[in-house]
Structures are given as C-alpha cells and as structure tokens.
Amino acid sequence: MIKISEITEVGRQVLESLFSNPLRSFLSSLGVIIGISFVITMGWLLDGMNNVLEDTINLIGEDMIYIEKFSWTGGHQWKLYEQRKDITYDQAMEFCRRIKVAQIAMPITRKGGAKLKYQSNTYNGFLTNGTKSEYGLTPAATMLDGRFFLPIEDLSSARVVVLAYNAYKTIFGETEAVGKTIKIQGYDFRIVGVIKKRGTAMMDFVDNQIFIPISVFNKMFDNSHRSFSIAIKAGNPKEMDEVREEAQGLMRIIRNIPPGKEDDFSLNETKTLESSIETFRLYVGGIGIGFTVLSFIVGIIGIVNIMFVSVTERTKEIGIRKAIGAKKISILLQFIIESTALCLVGAIVSYIVCSILFFVVASTLPGLVPSLGFLSKFIPVSFFFIASGLSIFVGIIAGFIPALRAANLDPVDALRYD
Amino acid sequence: MRISESNNGAIIHIRNIAKLYKMGTEIVHALRDVSLDIFPNEYLAIMGPSGSGKSTLMNILGCLDTPTTGIYNFKGDDVNEMTDNDLAKIRNKEIGFVFQTFNLLARATSLKNVELPLVYSGVSSSDRRERAEQTLKDVGLGDRITHKPNELSGGQRQRVAIARALVTSPSIILADEPTGNLDTKTGEDIMKLFKDLWKKGNTIILVTHEEDIARHAQRIIRLRDGLVEHDGVNPNQLLV
Ligand SMILES: Nc1ncnc2c1ncn2[C@@H]1O[C@H](COP(=O)(O)OP(=O)(O)OP(=O)(O)O)[C@@H](O)[C@H]1O
Ligand SMILES: [Mg+2]
Numbered sequence: 307m308i309k310i311s312e313i314t315e316v317g318r319q320v321l322e323s324l325f326s327n328p329l330r331s332f333l334s335s336l337g338v339i340i341g342i343s344f345v346i347t348m349g350w351l352l353d354g355m356n357n358v359l360e361d362t363i364n365l366i367g368e369d370m371i372y373i374e375k376f377s378w379t380g381g382h383q384w385k386l387y388e389q390r391k392d393i394t395y396d397q398a399m400e401f402c403r404r405i406k407v408a409q410i411a412m413p414i415t416r417k418g419g420a421k422l423k424y425q426s427n428t429y430n431g432f433l434t435n436g437t438k439s440e441y442g443l444t445p446a447a448t449m450l451d452g453r454f455f456l457p458i459e460d461l462s463s464a465r466v467v468v469l470a471y472n473a474y475k476t477i478f479g480e481t482e483a484v485g486k487t488i489k490i491q492g493y494d495f496r497i498v499g500v501i502k503k504r505g506t507a508m509m510d511f512v513d514n515q516i517f518i519p520i521s522v523f524n525k526m527f528d529n530s531h532r533s534f535s536i537a538i539k540a541g542n543p544k545e546m547d548e549v550r551e552e553a554q555g556l557m558r559i560i561r562n563i564p565p566g567k568e569d570d571f572s573l574n575e576t577k578t579l580e581s582s583i584e585t586f587r588l589y590v591g592g593i594g595i596g597f598t599v600l601s602f603i604v605g606i607i608g609i610v611n612i613m614f615v616s617v618t619e620r621t622k623e624i625g626i627r628k629a630i631g632a633k634k635i636s637i638l639l640q641f642i643i644e645s646t647a648l649c650l651v652g653a654i655v656s657y658i659v660c661s662i663l664f665f666v667v668a669s670t671l672p673g674l675v676p677s678l679g680f681l682s683k684f685i686p687v688s689f690f691f692i693a694s695g696l697s698i699f700v701g702i703i704a705g706f707i708p709a710l711r712a713a714n715l716d717p718v719d720a721l722r723y724d
Numbered sequence: 725m726r727i728s729e730s731n732n733g734a735i736i737h738i739r740n741i742a743k744l745y746k747m748g749t750e751i752v753h754a755l756r757d758v759s760l761d762i763f764p765n766e767y768l769a770i771m772g773p774s775g776s777g778k779s780t781l782m783n784i785l786g787c788l789d790t791p792t793t794g795i796y797n798f799k800g801d802d803v804n805e806m807t808d809n810d811l812a813k814i815r816n817k818e819i820g821f822v823f824q825t826f827n828l829l830a831r832a833t834s835l836k837n838v839e840l841p842l843v844y845s846g847v848s849s850s851d852r853r854e855r856a857e858q859t860l861k862d863v864g865l866g867d868r869i870t871h872k873p874n875e876l877s878g879g880q881r882q883r884v885a886i887a888r889a890l891v892t893s894p895s896i897i898l899a900d901e902p903t904g905n906l907d908t909k910t911g912e913d914i915m916k917l918f919k920d921l922w923k924k925g926n927t928i929i930l931v932t933h934e935e936d937i938a939r940h941a942q943r944i945i946r947l948r949d950g951l952v953e954h955d956g957v958n959p960n961q962l963l964v
Contacts, residue, residue, distance in 0.1 A: 309844070309846030311852070312843055312844060315843045629788060629821050629827070630816060630841040630888065631812050631844040632844050633812040633813075634809070717789075718789050721827065
C-alpha cells in the first residue's frame with residue numbers, strides 16, 4: 307500500500323528534479339515534444355479540413371447533384387474533361403423537362419468579369435450566373451431581402467437581377483438595393499432580391515455572384531463555347547441513389563452515348579468531395595502517424611536514457627530512502643511519476659508552442675495563399691487532453707524499466723555507491 | 725548447551741548467523757558464526773579490526789541485508805520469513821540508522837530530511853512537521869531546521885541524521901562508525917548525545933574501532949574474521 311503522505315513527497319521530489327536541471331529535462335523530452343507536436347499538427351489540419359468539408363456541404367446542399375463537363379475532384383484529369391463536348395443549353399433544357407424523380411432541376415451557366423455599373427462606379431469582380439427561377443428554391447438562394455426572380459420574368463426575358471451578399475455590400479453598403487437599377491454590360495437591370503451571406507472564410511466566392519434569368523443571359527453573351535451545368539435537387543438525401551441513376555441514364559440518352567462507352571459528363575455532389583477529402587485525410591493521417599510513431603520511439607529512447615542516468619545518479623539517495631523505510635513500490639512510483647511528469651511537461655510545451663505557431667500561421671498565411679483558408683486559428687481543446695493522455699502513456703512506458711531497476715536496487719549496495 | 729529459542733524479552737535474537745559473498749570463484753566469509761541477544765535499553769559497542777564483519781552484522785541487524793544462514797528473530801518475528809515490504813516496515817518503524825557519512829538528502833533541508841521516515845509511515849504533513857521540529861530541538865538543532873546539509877558542519881549533519889533516526893521512536897538505534905568522519909571534540913559531543921539517549925531509555929548499537937568511543941558503551945562485542953571473539957560487560961564504562 308502506498309501512503310498519501312508519499313504521494314505529495316513524490317510530487318515535491320519530481321518537481322525538484324525536473325527543475326534542478328531544466329535544460330537537461332527539455333533536451334531529454336525533445337523527442338516526446340516533437341511527437342506530440344506531430345499529433346497536434348495532424349489534428350489541427352484534419353480539423354481544418356473537416357470544417358471546410360462541412361461548410362462546403364452546407365453550401366452546396368447534401369441532396370444536390372450537378373451535371374457538368376468537369377468533375378469537381380478530378381483535377382489531375384483536366385485534359386480529359388477538356389476534350390468532352392460541351393453540354394449545350396438545349397441538352398440541359400431537355401434534361402430538365404424529362405427528369406422525373408428529382409424535386410427540381412434547372413440549367414445554370416456562369417460568366418466571370420461582366421461589367422456592372424451603379425451610378426458612376428463600375429465593378430467587374432462578380433460572377434454572373436444565368437439560371438431559371440427554380441434556383442430560388444434551393445438552399446443557395448435563401449433571401450436576405452426581396453425575392454428570387456419569377457418564372458414569368460425568365461419566360462419574358464425580363465432584365466431583373468438578384469445579388470449575392472458581397473455583391474450587394476460592395477455596391478450598396480448598408481443602403482436599400484431592392485428596386486434600384488444597375489447596368490450590366492450596358493443594359494439596365496432591376497434588382498429584385500439580395501441573397502443572405504453564405505460563404506465562410508474559404509468559401510467566400512459564393513457571395514461574389516449575381517443571378518439573372520438564363521433567357522436574358524443567353525441573349526447577352528455568346529454561348530457557342532460555353533458548357534451549361536444542370537443543377538438537380540433530389541429533395542431528400544435518401545433518394546440520391548435513385549436520382550443519380552435516372553440522371554445518368556437520361557443524360558446518356560440525350561448525349562447519344564452508346565452502351566459500353568463511358569459517360570462524357572460528370573455527376574458532381576458533396577459525396578464526391580467527401581471521398582476526395584477522405585483520401586487526403588488518409589494521406590495526412592498516414593504520414594502524420596508515421597512521423598509520430600518514429601518520433602515517439604526516439605522520444606521514448608530519450609526518456610528511458612535520461613531516467614537510467616537519473617537512477618544511477620541517485621543510487622545513494624535510493625539507498626538512503628530504502629534504509630529509512632521506503633518500499634519498492636514507493637521507489638518505483640517515484641521514478642515512473644518523474645518520467646511521466648517529464649513527458650507531460652513536454653506535451654504542455656508542445657501544446658503551447660503549437661497554439662502560438664498555428665495562430666500566427668492561420669492568421670497570416672491564408673492572406674497570401676487563399677487556398678489555406680481552411681486552417682483554423684485554434685487547436686481543439688480535446689487535443690490538449692489527447693496530447694496529455696498520450697504523454698502520460700509514453701511516460702509510464704519509458705519510465706517503467708528504469709524505475710524497476712531503482713526499486714530493485716539492493717539497499718546495502720546502493721548505500722555504498724558514490 | 726542450547727539457549728532457548730524464545731526471545732526472553734530480547735529485541736534482537738540471532739543464532740549461528742553466517743554471511744557469504746561470492747567473488748567470482750572465491751567465497752568471502754564476512755560472518756562465519758555469530759549468535760547474540762540484545763535487550764531493551766542496552767548500549768552495545770561492536771568492535772573489531774577492519775574487514776572483521778562489523779558493518780555486515782550491522783546491516784543484518786538493521787534488516788538492510790539478510791543472513792545467508794542462521795536464525796534472526798526481531799521482537800519474536802522470524803526475519804528470514806519476511807517479505808521486502810515487511811523488512812521496509814521494520815526499518816521504518818523499529819530501526820534508526822546513523823551512518824559514518826551521514827547519508828542525508830543533499831537537496832532537502834534538515835526538517836525535510838528528518839520528516840522523511842514519517843513520510844514513509846504515512847504521518848500527516850502537520851504532524852510530521854511538528855515531530856521533526858521537536859526531534860531537531862531535542863538534538864540541539866532547533867535553530868537549523870531550514871538549513872541544507874551543505875550549510876551545516878559535520879557534527880550538525882550527524883545530529884540531523886540522529887534526529888532522523890529518532891523521529892519514528894524506533895526500538896533500536898544502529899550507528900556504524902558515527903564519529904568516523906568527525907574530529908575528536910565533535911565526536912565526543914555526538915557520544916554525549918548517544919549517552920543521553922541511552923539514559924532516556926533508548927537501545928543503542930554502535931560500531932567503532934576506537935577504544936575511546938567504545939568506552940561509552942555498557943557492553944562490548946569484539947569480532948574477528950566473522951566470529952565473536954569476546955562479548956561482555958564493559959567494566960570501564962564512562963558514565964558522564
Ligand atoms: N558486498 C560485498 N561483496 C563482497 N565482499 C564483501 C561485501 N561486503 C563486505 N564484504 C567483505 O566482507 C568482509 C567484512 O566486511 P565489513 O564491511 O563487514 O567489515 P568491517 O568490519 O565493517 O570493516 P571496516 O572496519 O573496514 O568498516 C570484508 O572482507 C569485505 O571485503
Ligand atoms: Mg564497516
């Protein structure tokens with residue numbers, strides 16, 4: 307049995323020996339510090355990616371399928387997609403007329419750099435979307451003010467426009483936009499609505515858009531080299547399989563693809579993003595775990611070594627303690643707690659250093675490299691506990707053998723040691 | 725002529741104890757055949773030339789070491805039957821060690837050094853402090869409780885060590901050449917302290933090879949080559 311009085315004594319002892327030589331303590335726990343830092347870094351990256359993924363899924367909608375010439379995830383096969391035939395407006399419209407299981411389906415097309423003019427200011431940083439009134443029924447078109455354009459406005463090619471949040475803010479600031487008229491490519495358009503802010507740090511671009519009826523879009527812009535997208539809302543994530551199947555079949559019929567040949571279009575949905583992030587996650591995890599294990603091995607060796615040194619240095623002390631009545635378990639515990647404390651301090655050091663480092667990185671880097679916008683400024687607190695738990699585990703493992711040696715020292719031999 | 729195996733009130737009762745050390749192929753007989761009884765409030769000096777087995781005997785008496793053969797009963801309990809934990813408990817509660825080289829923890833104050841045995845017997849921190857302070861006062865070091873060993877003289881260090889041996893109120897105090905590292909004057913002061921402790925009822929076993937030191941004891945045992953050469957009352961005990 308171990309006495310309470312001994313535990314406080316061990317605590318005092320351990321602090322004393324850790325801080326009697328802080329440089330040595332630091333150096334010997336360096337491996338553990340690095341290992342823990344890897345774990346924290348990994349967690350931080352994965353956490354950032356999860357946030358992006360979640361944001362993206364919310365933004366797009368889990369029950370949305372986009373039929374497009376390009377795949378969202380096949381960046382490396384860009385050349386292949388480039389060679390596909392464009393999806394024409396007529397194909398897109400035919401698809402939307404014939405699809406049955408989906409709740410809504412509509413064509414959508416985009417053009418960057420259209421010239422916007424309000425009063426004497428011009429803007430050209432916004433993406434112009436041409437679509438159908440049905441777009442107003444998707445979560446992407448939740449209104450802040452006014453309404454989305456109506457079927458009749460699309461049919462009659464009315465010059466109406468809906469602004470996404472940033473477009474509204476940039477042009478109008480705080481003032482009322484609905485009812486005002488702006489010029490797009492020189493034509494007057496009446497603003498009928500403003501969409502709520504949807505973007506997050508990384509997904510900011512979704513707020514830099516404007517929407518006009520596709521009928522108007524087609525008249526204003528040359529569509530000969532444009533591929534249209536088809537947005538399909540399944541209505542219920544459970545019906546995705548059915549919708550996907552019908553959409554694919556229908557599109558193959560419309561595009562005249564003989565049986566046995568591959569699709570010449572892509573079905574994009576949030577699930578494909580998830581699976582591509584999953585691969586990335588595996589890479590990060592795999593590399594991270596590899597390095598982590600490696601540095602923990604080095605770390606454990608470092609701690610074992612320093613603990614053996616510590617036991618040897620304190621042989622006489624161990625003899626004295628035994629002579630006045632310390633039991634084996636007390637000596638064992640003393641050294642295990644010491645190595646655990648060494649590792650725990652290492653974990654705390656790495657958590658603090660990583661916190662500062664990541665805060666700085668996440669505050670500055672995305673400004674330079676926007677695609678790093680997913681990095682979060684804060685490490686989840688749960689990682690503090692994971693890191694601590696891990697370091698305690700490592701400390702016990704690394705401290706056990708040296709501690710056992712200390713506990714089994716013969717008191718007479720130990721007392722004679724100089 | 726066999727002496728009864730019962731202890732007859734002896735604290736320590738040993739019979740035919742031997743201790744062998746194997747040094748490669750050679751066997752060293754540190755103790756060959758030692759028997760003795762030690763009774764409460766005895767003041768015993770163990771003498772003998774270097775290598776005669778004094779320290780070995782002392783370590784066995786103090787349960788730091790176990791004999792190779794022979795019987796050892798401590799207060800009626802068979803030491804040979806005890807586990808490591810039992811031995812640690814006896815060292816903690818029943819025995820107070822005083823060493824030639826003091827053997828204090830260098831980084832701890834006098835008070836912490838004296839408290840240490842109480843830590844291992846589970847005394848609460850306030851009791852510990854009180855008892856350690858009182859014991860330090862008893863050995864004349866009431867004004868040195870926050871000093872560390874390197875801030876004390878040799879004699880003061882040995883007093884701290886004695887206080888540490890006394891603090892658990894042990895049945896027996898074992899001192900292996902306690903004056904060996906001290907000058908004559910300081911040594912005499914320490915001997916005076918032992919004398920006082922004996923007069924207060926403590927049982928003391930002292931190892932020395934100096935006749936002057938042994939003179940203080942009531943009984944003297946002389947060892948030679950691991951055997952008891954002489955065991956008897958000291959007719960010239962110095963009683964001052
Ligand atoms: N651990 C050991 N291994 C081998 N031999 C030992 C060991 N301890 C003691 N001895 C031997 O046992 C014998 C007795 O040693 P011990 O230390 O008991 O003598 P001592 O009477 O205390 O001598 P001194 O007066 O020099 O302290 C010596 O010959 C010594 O070499
Ligand atoms: Mg000796």
